[in-house]
Amino acid sequence: MASAAPKVPPLPLVRFLTRVRDGLAALQRRMVPGHIALLELSTVGYLTQAACAAAELGIADALAEGPRQPADLARAIGVNEDALRRLMRLLISGGVFTQRRDGAYQQTGISEGLRSDAAVSLRDLFRLLGSDLHRKHWTTLPESVRRGRSLWPETEGMEFFEYAEQHPEAGELFDRAMTSVGSLATEPIQAAYDFGRYGSIVDIGGGRGSLLLDILRRHPSMRGTVFDLPRVVESLPEQLLGPGLTGRLTFESGSFFDSVPKGGDAYLLKHIIHDWNDEDAERILRTVRTAMESEARLLIIDVVMPENQRPHPGKVIDLEMLVQTPGGRERTQTEFGNLLSRAGFVLTRVVPTVAHVSVIEAHPSW
Structure with missing residues (x-):
């Protein structure tokens, strides 16, 4: 028998305890x-x-x-x-x-x-954070602040995502680390947002499809598609397809700058938009919009930056984006709304979770 899903504490309680902890640290x-x-x-x-x-x-x-x-x-x-x-x-x-x-x-x-083998393992995340490559690029933070961008082109001769393509070992570690980080938020996301109203979900840049797999297991009539780069997708069918998923889970490869699969009821972008500057993020969103029917919904799962001075994990992740990515950044709700509007969407609502991320729901504006 499968073990019961861990109970997610109420969001108001988590927020209260977080403020108490942060307040005591500030007092100290x-x-x-x-x-x-x-x-x-x-x-x-x-x-x-x-x-x-x-x-x-x-x-x-x-x-x-x-x-x-x-x-x-x-x-x-x-x-x-x-x-x-x-x-x-x-x-x-x-x-x-x-x-x-x-x-x-x-x-x-x-x-x-x-x-x-932990249910939520962060071993690969800590291996990434302790790697020579990661430490090397964080030493460029002062110069990144001076220039307002990542120094990957100068230090490695290419941007990070191209480097990950050309260096499979580094790319594999990064993919596993991001999967482990994503697993932290799976239960909070499921507790906060009802995915059951959709018949099919397309997971754009879905990596190993951990969130989509969890959604499909909870909703036996739902279908899903993992869409990512060829190097990511090519080995997934033999790893992921199993009892209850064959015939419901499909895999497609390509670039989300060019095209994405059509026909989904919902399009999921988890930890994708924050990797890119506004121009490239808008290009991705426009590509997704082109594939969507008017009744479909866009679901962005990312940090929504608070507009206050209190501690928040997003403030650390935002600097990671500055150092490591070609223009990536974390955004406030207002910034998400403006970005979505330019790409042909209307921001419907932002659903917070007890994790560091929120579910940003939008629908096509045309």
């Missing part, structure tokens, strides 16, 4: 001298890199079956025992792992997410 920073608060801020990146190392070394996978003594764990993952102890000391102090009284290392609820 105000209660110490500014240079001390700044020094504490500098250490956050070190803990992140330690977690990235743990992901790359497979520490959480090695602890999946139970606690292990340091020497045993070091042998299992092929590392120096003394260096492992030093790495784990920082990770334990940050709550990522724990250590029993007998000295054995043990998983926590946090480290479970670094396991390859």
Whole structure:
């Protein structure tokens, strides 16, 4: 029997608790001298890199079956025992792992997410964040701010997406990392938005189709199409087609700048529009509009940037877009509305979720 879907907490409760947490953090920073608060801020990146190392070394996978003594764990993952102890000391102090009284290392609820086989695994995301390539490009942030754009053409001779095409290993890691990030929002999205009113959904730039697969499994009469680049789509049928999906799930390849499949009741764009500047985003949306019937709906799943000064994950992701993409950015509701209007749509509503994303619904204006 399949396990029950995790319960999603009410959005007002999540917002309240988030504000309390952020308020306490801000109060703590105000209660110490500014240079001390700044020094504490500098250490956050070190803990992140330690977690990235743990992901790359497979520490959480090695602890999946139970606690292990340091020497045993070091042998299992092929590392120096003394260096492992030093790495784990920082990770334990940050709550990522724990250590029993007998000295054995043990998983926590946090480290479970670094396991390859976790229900929601972030191992590939942390491997990406800790990679030489990702760190290299974040060192260009000051110059990206000066110029207002990514420096990929100067550093690699091409834009990021072209690089991912030409370097399959990097592209594969990126695809897996984005799938893992997307899985965080799947249940919140399903809880917030009713996909059951559509007979068919076309997932544009759908990657491995994780959200679409989840939607189809919950709605047995629905049909779906995953549309993405040939390198992404070519191996998907043998990976994804299984009981209950054969005949309901199809795959098409191409570029969303040229054309997309016709005939869908809804067109899904998850984490696509934020990768592009306004001109290219409008081109993508116009291509989708051309394929849509007047009754069809456009569903953009992306961050909707708050118009306030409080902490929000989108503010981090927005800088990632600046550093890594050819003009990508996160947008406010007003900016989405203007973009959609220029592309031939009317913004119907924005449905927030308890995750960092919202569902932006629009219908054709002509």
